[in-house]
Amino acid sequence: xxxxxxxxxxxxxxxxxxxxxxxxxxxxxxxxxxxxxxxxxxxxxxxxxxxxxxxxxxxxxxxxxxxxxxxxxxxxxxxxxxxxxxxxxxxxxxxxxxxxxxxxxxxxxxxxxxxxxxxxxxxxxxxxxxxxxxxxxxxxxxxxxxxxxxxxxxxxxxxxxxxxxxxxxxxxxxxxxxxxxxxxxxxxxxxxxxxxxxxxxxxxxxxxxxxxxxxxxxxxxxxxxxxxxxxxxxxxxxxxxxxxxxxxxxxxxxxxxxxxxxxxxxxxxxxxxxxxxxxxxxxxxxxxxxxxxxxxxxxxxxxxxxxxxxxxxxxxxxxxxxxxxxxxxxxxxxxxxxxxx
Amino acid sequence: xxxxxxxxxxxxxxxxxxxxxxxxxxxxxxxxxxxxxxxxxxxxxxxxxxxxxxxxxxxxxxxxxxxxxxxxxxxxxxxxxxxxxxxxxxxxxxxxxxxxxxxxxxxxxxxxxxxxxxxxxxxxxxxxxxxxxxxxxxxxxxxxxxxxxxxxxxxxxxxxxxxxxxxxxxxxxxxxxxxxxxxxxxxxxxxxxxxxxxxxxxxxxxxxxxxxxxxxxxxxxxxxxxxxxxxxxxxxxxxxxxxxxxxxxxxxxxxxxxxxxxxxxxxxxxxxxxxxxxxxxxxxxxxxxxxxxxxxxxxxxxxxxxxxxxxxxxxxxxxxxxxxxxxxxxxxxxxxxxxxxxxxxxxxxxxxxxxxxxxxxxxxxxxxxxxx
Numbered sequence: 184x185x186x187x188x189x190x191x192x193x194x195x196x197x198x199x200x201x202x203x204x205x206x207x208x209x210x211x212x213x214x215x216x217x218x219x220x221x222x223x224x225x226x227x228x229x230x231x232x233x234x235x236x237x238x239x240x241x242x243x244x245x246x247x248x249x250x251x252x253x254x255x256x257x258x259x260x261x262x263x264x265x266x267x268x269x270x271x272x273x274x275x276x277x278x279x280x281x282x283x284x285x286x287x288x289x290x291x292x293x294x295x296x297x298x299x300x301x302x303x304x305x306x307x308x309x310x311x312x313x314x315x316x317x318x319x320x321x322x323x324x325x326x327x328x329x330x331x332x333x334x335x336x337x338x339x340x341x342x343x344x345x346x347x348x349x350x351x352x353x354x355x356x357x358x359x360x361x362x363x364x365x366x367x368x369x370x371x372x373x374x375x376x377x378x379x380x381x382x383x384x385x386x387x388x389x390x391x392x393x394x395x396x397x398x399x400x401x402x403x404x405x406x407x408x409x410x411x412x413x414x415x416x417x418x419x420x421x422x423x424x425x426x427x428x429x430x431x432x433x434x435x436x437x438x439x440x441x442x443x444x445x446x447x448x449x450x451x452x453x454x455x456x457x458x459x460x461x462x463x464x465x466x467x468x469x470x471x472x473x474x475x476x477x478x479x480x481x482x483x484x485x486x487x488x489x490x491x492x493x494x495x496x497x498x499x500x501x502x503x504x505x506x507x508x509x510x511x512x513x514x515x516x517x518x519x520x521x522x523x524x
Numbered sequence: 525x526x527x528x529x530x531x532x533x534x535x536x537x538x539x540x541x542x543x544x545x546x547x548x549x550x551x552x553x554x555x556x557x558x559x560x561x562x563x564x565x566x567x568x569x570x571x572x573x574x575x576x577x578x579x580x581x582x583x584x585x586x587x588x589x590x591x592x593x594x595x596x597x598x599x600x601x602x603x604x605x606x607x608x609x610x611x612x613x614x615x616x617x618x619x620x621x622x623x624x625x626x627x628x629x630x631x632x633x634x635x636x637x638x639x640x641x642x643x644x645x646x647x648x649x650x651x652x653x654x655x656x657x658x659x660x661x662x663x664x665x666x667x668x669x670x671x672x673x674x675x676x677x678x679x680x681x682x683x684x685x686x687x688x689x690x691x692x693x694x695x696x697x698x699x700x701x702x703x704x705x706x707x708x709x710x711x712x713x714x715x716x717x718x719x720x721x722x723x724x725x726x727x728x729x730x731x732x733x734x735x736x737x738x739x740x741x742x743x744x745x746x747x748x749x750x751x752x753x754x755x756x757x758x759x760x761x762x763x764x765x766x767x768x769x770x771x772x773x774x775x776x777x778x779x780x781x782x783x784x785x786x787x788x789x790x791x792x793x794x795x796x797x798x799x800x801x802x803x804x805x806x807x808x809x810x811x812x813x814x815x816x817x818x819x820x821x822x823x824x825x826x827x828x829x830x831x832x833x834x835x836x837x838x839x840x841x842x843x844x845x846x847x848x849x850x851x852x853x854x855x856x857x858x859x860x861x862x863x864x865x866x867x868x869x870x871x872x873x874x875x876x877x878x879x880x881x882x883x884x885x886x887x888x889x890x891x892x893x894x895x896x
Contacts, residue, residue, distance in 0.1 A: 352586060415643035419706075422581055423658045423713070424630035433657075437648045 215517035222513020228506030232322055239323035242266055266320070271313050273320040274471040280311030283489040292488045306491050309481055314492065317473040318499050324474040325503055328389050328467075329455040335393025337447050340400025341436060347401065348408030349431050359405065362398035370395050374457075378466045385468045388461050392454050403446055407439035414438070441518040445511055452507035459500050475500050528599065529556040530749050531580070531634075531717055536593035536603065538572075538579045547821045549575040551773035552593070554847075557717065562743065562750040564760045564781070566796075567770035570817050573753045574639075576770070577719045579603065580751075581634060582625050589613075598716070602629055632662035635710035639722040641702035645694035651705050652678075652690030655712055662713035677708040681738060700731035704738070711742060719751045724759060736763055757800055761785060769793050772828040773820055778847070779858040789850055789860040791835045827863055837873035839863055 216222045247262035249255040263272045271277065284307040285291040285299040299306055305314040347358040365373070377391035411417065412435055420434045461467045462476025470477065475496040482492040538550040550572045557563045565573050578584050580595055582603060591613045595603035601618045602625060608614035620628065638644035646654055655674040660667060671690070678686035681704040694702060703723060710718050720739075724732040736759065743750065752764055760767055760781065767784045769777040769792065777790040788794045795813045815832045818824055824831050830840035840863050848865045851858040863870050 415638045415640055416646040418578075418583065419636065419638055419644045419709070420646070421583055422630055422636040423709070424626045424632065424661055425657070426626070434646055438646065 212514070212517050216510075216513045219513045219516060221509050222516075225506045225509025225511075225513060228502055229510060232326055232503050232506065235319055236323045236326035238265070239320045240327075243320060243323060266316060270316050273312065273316045273473050275312075276310045277312065280307055282307055282309055282311045283485055283492060285489060286314075286491050289491065291491065305495050306489065308478070308492055309485055314478075314495055317478060318475070318495055320473040321475045321478060321496065321499070322503075324385065324468050324472065325455050325459065325500070328385065328392075328458040329451040329503075329507070332389040332392040332396070332454045332458065333447050333450045335390060336396040336400050336450065337443065339393070340397045341404050341440075341443065343397065344401035344404035345408050345431050345436050345439070348405035349412050349427075349435055355405075358401070362401045365395065366398040370457075371460075374461065375464075375466060378461075383466050383469065385458075385472075385474075388458050388467045392457055392461075396450060396454070399450075400443060400446065404436070404439055404443050407442060408435055411435050411438045442515075445515040445518065448507055448511035448514055452504035452511070455507070456500065456504050529558045530561075530598060531557040531751070532594075532596040533576075533580065534594045534596070536576065536579055536595060537591045537605075538575050538584055538588060539591050540588045542587055542821070545821050547819075548773050548823065549588070549820055550579055551820075551823075553768075553770070553773070553775045555768045555775060555778060557749050557751060559716070559749055560743070560747050561765045562752055562763055564764035564767040565751060565753045565770060566755065566757065566760055566767055568755060568813075568817050570772075570820070571770040572773040572820065573755075573770055574721055575773075577636070577721055577751065577753055580719065581630060581636065582622070597629065597633065600628075631658060631713045631715070633715055634717045634719060635713060635715040637703075637706050637710045637718060637720040637723045640726045641699055641706055642726065644706055645697075645702055647694055650691050650693055651697065652692075655690075655705070655709055658709055659712050673712060674708075677712045678705070680711070680742075681705070681708040682734075683708075699727055700734065703727060703731070703735055707735070707738065707742070711746065711748070714746070715748065717749045717751065719753070721753045722755070723752075725754070725756070732759070739763065757796060769796070772817060772823055774828060774861065775847070776829065776862070777860045779851075779860075783851075783858050787852075787858070789858065789865065790862050791833050791864075792829045795832075795834065827861075835864065837863075837870060837875050839869055839873040843868055 216226070242263055242265040246255075246260050246264055250261035250264075255261075263274070266272055280303075281294075283291070283293055284303050285294055286306045287299040287301055287304045289306075290296070290298050303313050303315070305318070308314055308317065343358050343362060347355040373395045374388070374391040377394070378387045381387045381391075417430060417434055420430050425434070458467055459474075459476035459479070462474050463480045465480065467476055468474035478496040479493060482489075482496070485492055533556070534554045535552045536550055536554070537548070537552050540547040540549055553572075553576060555563065555565075565576065567573050575584065575588070579590050580603070582590070584590060590603055590605055592605045593603060594601060594605070600620065601616070602620050604616040604619040605613045606616045645651060649657075652671070652674055655677065656667065656670045659665065659670040659673050663670070663673070665673065675686045675690055678689060683689050683701060683704055689697075694705075697705065703726075706723070724735050727735065739750070740763065742748065750763075752760070754760060764781050767777075767779060767781050768775045769784070769790065771792050777784065777788075777793045779787075779789075784793065785797065788797060792813075795811070798807075798811045799813055801810060813832055818828070818831060824841075826839075826841040826843050827833070827836070827845050830836040833840065843863055843866075845861045845863045845866055847859045847861045849857060849859050850865055
């Protein structure tokens with residue numbers, strides 16, 4: 184593009200929009216991410232996990248819900264109908280199966296002479312349930328908790344931080360001091376206290392972790408809003424009579440959002456890890472629902488006879504968290520204009 | 525009500541309460557804008573021009589505060605500060621609330637064109653979307669109609685292919701084109717008054733000329749009044765009907781544009797004029813004004829310009845001049861705030877040049893003192 188200083192009405196020095204490489208917008212960001220092989224690896228992992236989680240959601244939650252109605256139940260729709268058709272029910276003790284089987288081609292202390300078979304490719308757990316199918320259905324929990332808890336923190340944190348940064352003064356002081364108070368309480372203690380007060384199930388785990396991570400988002404967006412609110416286009420919007428609410432959420436926040444988006448992607452991975460940890464401690468998805476943290480918890484008693492039982496959920500958590508972190512790193516690079524070449 | 529001016533600013537005072545002290549950024553300015561008039565607000569950097577305009581729009585932010593004065597627009601008091609029972613300034617009951625201000629005045633009655641076209645468009649919005657947002661907000665139209673108006677306005681300000689450019693982002697426009705978009709934004713809501721805050725300063729001269737031509741055309745077409753804030757007397761000569769010269773938060777001379785250039789009264793205005801090349805006068809060398817403007821946080825005593833004034837005498841240091849009407853013609857008012865035009869002994873007082881250099885011995889003044 185030439186930066187000609189002469190221009191006339193009929194010959195502007197810019198071409199049509201198509202000729203200019205846009206440096207904003209989703210399409211550009213995605214094209215930048217695509218050039219980064221590690222980010223693509225992250226995308227592939229997360230896409231795979233999300234697909235698995237969606238199938239698990241349909242089979243578990245949606246069919247479970249529809250199965251309550253005779254109309255659907257009569258047509259064979261019930262919870263885990265897919266799992267039972269293609270594999271086995273992840274939540275019911277089969278009773279007949281051998282427990283703590285090793286994975287296919289492997290042996291363990293309990294079965295030194297009997298390698299695992301394709302019937303249970305990753306072996307069985309302490310109740311004889313198939314580990315692979317439980318991992319598969321545990322994905323739903325992991326992805327849901329990661330995204331929902333981050334979503335809560337993202338939405339509330341953005342509102343709090345943007346309002347605090349935009350108005351400044353006592354509003355800022357009140358909101359930021361409140362969020363620092365939240366920050367001062369050790370994270371796990373806060374979440375466990377919250378769940379002890381309200382209930383031990385997964386919903387409160389997500390809400391609790393979400394609330395506990397609000398301050399990091401609030402601070403991040405506030406720091407951006409402080410500089411963005413001084414921009415002329417914000418003043419222009421104000422001078423045109425735009426409401427404060429719209430100035431904040433239409434003009435200020437979209438221009439402050441890039442670092443928050445990166446933070447959110449990274450936070451999803453962190454939250455999956457935290458909630459797996461909570462499940463391990465017994466705060467989270469309650470049996471018989473399959474979740475990775477709970478599988479780890481169950482497996483700790485059988486570490487010596489069948490170490491595989493511990494390894495698989497560990498690998499699942501690792502891969503998912505790494506996937507989200509890779510995307511986060513890729514996004515950070517794509518959204519940082521200084522790194523763009 | 526034809527005699528009533530469109531905008532009447534009386535004794536407007538805006539102060540910034542900082543840790544170092546109170547900055548009297550705008551200190552009691554008064555001026556009027558009549559319908560269809562372009563009024564210039566001229567001064568060096570830091571004279572308080574921009575604070576004055578944001579005070580009129582009530583967009584001054586903490587630690588800034590409007591502490592006194594009245595701004596009347598079409599008979600409505602948009603700023604009216606009175607002294608409360610506790611001695612603190614407070615808004616009078618007649619003053620519009622923030623809500624009324626936003627709904628009735630900003631955008632649809634008074635609009636602003638900002639200085640830097642590169643910064644005044646939101647980078648995440650398409651220019652058409654921004655234009656449409658402002659139109660929908662200030663004119664009672666639906667979104668499809670607002671889009672049509674937006675495209676029309678883009679065409680009006682000379683953007684080629686407005687339908688196509690409607691969907692462009694600001695970074696796809698050049699500086700001059702963006703300034704046109706900003707003008708379109710200001711005009712789109714059909715305000716009666718546009719405050720142009722140094723709208724051509726960030727542009728190069730060729731584009732500046734085009735923009736000024738455009739403003740002239742649009743002014744004639746829409747009969748909009750302008751407050752034109754600038755430090756460029758060349759632009760003032762070209763565009764303004766009346767001029768107010770500001771120095772350190774005060775208006776020190778106010779005259780019709782011809783009077784200001786050809787019958788200059790105030791030494792500061794004189795000095796300003798001598799520091800720029802003029803097509804109607806040939807000089808060997810331009811004379812810059814010595815020194816820099818003092819801080820508004822601690823303005824000089826007496827006449828605020830006396831520290832840099834070539835005509836300063838001892839009396840200037842003690843006596844703060846008030847505005848005097850020095851107009852010779854009945855039709856035009858020419859007001860000036862200078863001790864020279866007040867009968868308090870300027871003639872008998874001793875010149876102040878050397879003392880001024882001692883009192884405010886900044887490097888700049890010293891250096892220029894050696895030159896002299």
